[in-house]
Amino acid sequence: xxxxxxxxxxxxxxxxxxxxxxxxxxxxxxxxxxxxxxxxxxxxxxxxxxxxxxxxxxxxxxxxxxxxxxxxxxxxxxxxxxxxxxxxxxxxxxxxxxxxxxxxxxxxxxxxxxxxxxxxxxxxxxxxxxxxxxxxxxxxxxxxxxxxxxxxxxxxxxxxxxxxxxxxxxxxxxxxxxxxxxxxxxxxxxxxxxxxxxxxxxxxxxxxxxxxxxxxxxxxxxxxxxxxxxxxxxxxxx
Amino acid sequence: xxxxxxxxxxxxxxxxxxxxxxxxxxxxxxxxxxxxxxxxxxxxxxxxxxxxxxxxxxxxxxxxxxxxxxxxxxxxxxxxxxxxxxxxxxxxxxxxxxxxxxxxxxxxxxxx
Ligand code: SF4
Ligand code: SF4
Ligand code: FES
Numbered sequence: 533x534x535x536x537x538x539x540x541x542x543x544x545x546x547x548x549x550x551x552x553x554x555x556x557x558x559x560x561x562x563x564x565x566x567x568x569x570x571x572x573x574x575x576x577x578x579x580x581x582x583x584x585x586x587x588x589x590x591x592x593x594x595x596x597x598x599x600x601x602x603x604x605x606x607x608x609x610x611x612x613x614x615x616x617x618x619x620x621x622x623x624x625x626x627x628x629x630x631x632x633x634x635x636x637x638x639x640x641x642x643x644x645x646x647x648x649x650x651x652x653x654x655x656x657x658x659x660x661x662x663x664x665x666x667x668x669x670x671x672x673x674x675x676x677x678x679x680x681x682x683x684x685x686x687x688x689x690x691x692x693x694x695x696x697x698x699x700x701x702x703x704x705x706x707x708x709x710x711x712x713x714x715x716x717x718x719x720x721x722x723x724x725x726x727x728x729x730x731x732x733x734x735x736x737x738x739x740x741x742x743x744x745x746x747x748x749x750x751x752x753x754x755x756x757x758x759x760x761x762x763x764x765x766x767x768x769x770x
Numbered sequence: 771x772x773x774x775x776x777x778x779x780x781x782x783x784x785x786x787x788x789x790x791x792x793x794x795x796x797x798x799x800x801x802x803x804x805x806x807x808x809x810x811x812x813x814x815x816x817x818x819x820x821x822x823x824x825x826x827x828x829x830x831x832x833x834x835x836x837x838x839x840x841x842x843x844x845x846x847x848x849x850x851x852x853x854x855x856x857x858x859x860x861x862x863x864x865x866x867x868x869x870x871x872x873x874x875x876x877x878x879x880x881x882x
Binding site for chain 1: 774777778850855
């Protein structure tokens, strides 16, 4: 992997704005987030961007990197530099606060709208739920549980772009982990919540799965929800 | 719009699509057979007039197409014209009814 020089075109402003160019050197092991930090520390302290963990855990550093959403703390400059340049913009499908910072409020509001919270039920559980490792429902939860809420899938999804009411892949992936949680008491009400403005609107084009930095497959979770929702409707439970 | 109605419409869209596939194949095969020796209105009407089978076949075809197209356009305008569910459903219903009436008249003309 090479080191070299790169022209970083960085979005400045809010919804209206422009790209500002910075000419920088980069090292073979430097991440896109490091590059942005360097710009902010050495060239323009007014640049706004967001990060916390720098190791791919918190989900706060996602941006649009040369046209596609990525987690910038685990993306090497060397891997994305194209013809000596890289273009950095805030995540799409979300309002822009300033520079590289998108407003995540709609993302988390939809998470709530899709019932993303564990429901304990009215009465305390009388006994521990026994869940074995090879239980198929447990496996389905495992497949989706590592989501870091980075919003990459949300920014990548065509249906999110086209439909204001669509809750998006991450929220549905979360709902699927709860539907498969033996301890969750959400029941048919949870399924009704994910049907409307939810799983039925998905086009199954898998852009979410293609770009998810954690390698999750929200499309598969959504397909599972479609099956559950259909079964519930046929049984008259919705 | 209730979640239940949404699910039923979604299912109807898939089911009508699944039904259309074999009907279209049968329709194409029938055309190929019917045009052997030239396209002749009298020959076609002779086959379909008074036939419960052809009447049922084409009416099912028309109903499935009207349902499928109406529901498809409903999603399409919701996405591309950014309409909310209510107006999008209204447009889909109107289109579906127009197709159903036009197709129904054509089938009646062949069979009755
Ligand atoms: S598969 Fe569904 S949720 Fe994923 S990007 Fe496509 S439409 Fe969005
Ligand atoms: S599903 Fe993947 S891309 Fe979407 S928010 Fe979670 S970690 Fe990010
Ligand atoms: S800074 Fe935490 S995931 Fe990138």
